[in-house]
Amino acid sequence: MMASVVRIVVPDDDPVALRGTEIEERLGRLGELVIHDSLAANPSELTARLKDANVAINIRSSSPFTVEVLSACRHLQHIAVLGVGVDNVDVEACREKGVLVTNTPGHSTDAVAEHAIALALAVARRLTENDRAVREGAWALHPIIQLSGKTLGVIGAGPIGRRMAVLGQALGMKVVAWTFNPTMQRTEAMGVPFVALDELMAISDVVSLHLPISDKSRGLIDAHKLSLMKPDAILVNTARGAIVDERALAGMLQRGEIGGAGLDAYTTEPLPAGHELGGLDNVVLSPHNAAMTVDAGIRGLEMVAENIEAWLAGKPTNIIV
Structure with missing residues (x-):
């Protein structure tokens, strides 16, 4: 009572x-x-x-x-x-x-989708690396990536995934998507084609994760899935850290097998001091604050x-x- x-x-x-x-x-x-x-x-x-x-x-x-x-x-x-x-x-x-x-x-649909786009742009334009260099008196004109004309792969077809697709299209990107349960209704709501997950990982220039954590999604983006990505592709995760094999991701980023990553979610939060991801110039990190x-x-x-x-x-x- x-x-x-x-x-x-x-x-x-x-x-x-x-x-x-x-x-x-x-x-x-x-x-x-x-x-x-x-x-x-x-x-x-x-x-x-x-x-x-x-x-x-x-x-x-x-x-x-x-x-x-x-x-x-x-x-x-x-x-x-x-x-x-x-x-x-x-x-x-x-x-x-x-x-x-x-x-x-x-x-927080708009907030998280905007943050995911911001992370993708920050990695593509090497914003944190260049900001630090300019502040230190350097003027290194490294090549940067333009997202217009590139392919965005959206993993997850919920409200945030759908908003991410809209924002990607606004930047001039071709957008494809994947979900556990593709249906005609979801395809119409998404406004972009669904493809197989391996295909999405292989053809996308930016892969953005928008799934809740569950038994099915935990570890979904494993070493094999990451190995399918283009060597200059960018992984964005504003969902949950446990969806990605973090150790495999860090290793591939260190070896240059993946171009970069924009991360707002981690296996352990807060991210421990000295974590290997924190020492990589091709990674942009935020403190799981996309919705804030x-x-x-x-x-x-x-x-x-x-x-x-x-x-x-x-x-x-x-x-x-």
Whole structure:
């Protein structure tokens, strides 16, 4: 039975996304709102923060909603995730325990697609390398790559993948795509042809990943798939690090078997200091912040509030489980 006053807990508002916004006031009107402005150091601390919560607003994917955490939080009824991916939530355990999980699909579509294009352009134009050289007094005029007229391969046909295809076409690129489940309806929605994955890897000048993490997608872009890429091709990953064999990618980039990579997601996050990817001039790195535009953040928080309001009204929306 739900408490007379709903206790809504944000265990991970770091860096600050919710505090001080209009959405904080809106959520405060729904019940007792508690915001923690630091990340929990471990699952035990996360559990302590959530032990009396009816609703958990999950802002950062570093918060692990494991079966152990869920078992200890006996009052928890709703996990409202800010974002699309829920790989940090044990969805099956939530199903068994009757905990609703919702997300915010589409809130960051434009933000992530724009970031993927930015990474592709930064690698193609060697922006970080040239910026550093100019600041150091050098004036090395290395050849750079023009994307217009090249082929963009989009892996994933969800909203972000579809937006990426549009942006690629706006740059004058030929776009092809791949998805686990190609259908005529998806082809029409995508507006570009689907091809086999090996073919996409082989013909694309830029390969951009837009898949959720799952048993099927984990390790999908392995050493063999990477070996099919052109020697001057660029891999862009704004999805999840575990989709790519990171060690194989780093080795091929070091040996010049792949032209470059623009990465916003990694197998281990934050990327460890001294990681081999950090020492490569043909790699542009960002801290998994593709979705963290002001506009996307506001819309995502609005959707979190809408999901909680709908649940309280007995009509839950954006249900994962």
